[in-house]
Amino acid sequence: MCPYKIDIDDLGFPIIKDNDRIYITNSHHKIKIPVLDENTALFLGIMWGDGCITNNNLAKANYDWSIRIVEDDKLFLQSLLKLIKNIFYIEAHVFHYKVKYEVKFNSKIIYHILNKQFKFPDGEKKDRLHIPLQILKDPSLSKNFLKGLFSTDGCLTLSNNYPRITLSSASFEFIKEVDKLLKKLKFRPNLNVYNRKVGNKLFNIRLNGYEQVRLFYKEINFIGDKLPKLEKTLTAP
Structure with missing residues (x-):
């Protein structure tokens, strides 16, 4: 670009x-x-x-x-x-x-x-x-914006050999925009609402399963110490 x-x-x-x-x-x-x-x-x-x-x-x-x-x-x-x-x-x-x-x-x-x-x-x-x-108009810019966003506010979990990448935010309109952008990039995100005992509601997006996590690794990815964790998850037997 x-x-x-x-x-x-x-x-x-x-x-x-x-x-x-x-x-x-x-x-x-x-x-x-x-x-x-x-x-x-x-x-x-x-x-x-x-x-x-x-x-x-x-x-x-x-x-x-x-x-x-x-x-x-x-x-x-x-x-x-x-x-x-x-x-x-x-x-x-x-x-x-x-x-x-x-x-x-x-x-x-x-x-x-x-x-x-x-x-x-x-x-x-x-x-x-x-x-x-300006970010929404260009797929390459969108992917790099999401890389920065997920590298800060995202997390990777593995439960019973089932990986999940989650992004959380207290801003509902923003998380809906991220959800829409991920769909535009051919992902299948799940949007959830978490009612915390203390504080405001928390909204999160989840990319569930190996197929979605592999697509994330290919198209978006992490920087920082989340990257080796993601690579280890995808290469584990």
Whole structure:
């Protein structure tokens, strides 16, 4: 696929271009001009899973245009840091909190690209997530978006030699969009509702059985430590 240009001229503030880099006035922090390709789609899927951006009002007040992703998978973490550097030429910071790691970087440009171009919600994500229209138009972008999403919010289980891949979300409309996208990609997902004892309802999508799991491995797959677990499941006697 050919990468798609991302519109950086309609973010609400002037951007200075310097060859293949861009930056804002009074900033020496230059980033690579981003394009929407398979790597960016993967990053977006990760953001929609475990990422967040600061509430817009707080970001303006504190000039804190931070992008954060929380994970507990070291192998995933290594891939994510390389991905961010590859897409944006940014060295993200890593903070360790007991069993979790937070990947964080600050960029007003990337913040607004996520928020304005791809409609990623600032602050609370629940019931505000939607798959970007740009992703839905291209099968390759869709698959890489789903790879990032399942690598963060998905899980693989094996019970009585029966494998299952599950994706969970508290946002019903979003999980319905994922269900529809998987069907478009020739999967047969099952959509379920789980009533938790504490908290809101949880909605999940399940890909059941070896046929669906093999198709997932071929078309979408994981990054991080879920990948070797999936490969072991599919090669076990």
